[in-house]
Amino acid sequence: xxxxxxxxxxLGYLGRALSLELSAVQQYMTQAALAxxxxxxxxxxxxxxxxVEEMRHAERIIQRMxxxxxxxxxxxxxxxxxxxxxxxxxxxxxxxxxxITALYQDAAIFCERIGDAGNGAFFxxxxxxxxxxxxxIDTWLASLTVPHQTDxxxx
Ligand SMILES: [Fe+2]
Ligand SMILES: [Fe+2]
Numbered sequence: 001x002x003x004x005x006x007x008x009x010x011l012g013y014l015g016r017a018l019s020l021e022l023s024a025v026q027q028y029m030t031q032a033a034l035a036x037x038x039x040x041x042x043x044x045x046x047x048x049x050x051x052v053e054e055m056r057h058a059e060r061i062i063q064r065m066x067x068x069x070x071x072x073x074x075x076x077x078x079x080x081x082x083x084x085x086x087x088x089x090x091x092x093x094x095x096x097x098x099x100i101t102a103l104y105q106d107a108a109i110f111c112e113r114i115g116d117a118g119n120g121a122f123f124x125x126x127x128x129x130x131x132x133x134x135x136x137i138d139t140w141l142a143s144l145t146v147p148h149q150t151d152x153x154x155x
Pocket of ligand 2: 130
């Protein structure tokens with residue numbers, strides 16, 4: 001169990017997944033703070049909930065890495081983008097969620113190809129949740145009356 005052979009590409013997927021999930025934590029946490037500063041407490045609450053969900057995803061990946069006997073190695077935390085209104089924040093989120101779902105899709109397909117059912121199911125579980133996130137972001141974005149949105153200073 002401890003020293004099973006792990007395909008290097010699987011490690012690559014896990015490392016990238018951890019980087020993206022931690023980037024999502026930073027992004028949603030930043031957005032919660034911005035929404036709060038903009039006087040949008042309901043948006044801030046939703047971003048905080050997302051932050052916690054992404055943190056749980058990061059935790060699951062770390063647990064999986066430890067189970068496989070590898071050290072968590074996220075190496076590319078990307079900066080949270082600058083935006084001037086809620087719609088722009090949500091567009092950034094849609095882009096990040098799309099990137100994460102694409103990664104999990106690739107990872108799940110790869111696991112299927114090498115006959116790794118356990119890790120395949122792991123990535124598929126995350127994929128389902130991220131597709132749900134992406135859907136929620138789209139719905140939220142569509143519900144905004146974008147033309148009437150005024151730009152705000154960053155803080
Ligand atoms: Fe996530
Ligand atoms: Fe997500």
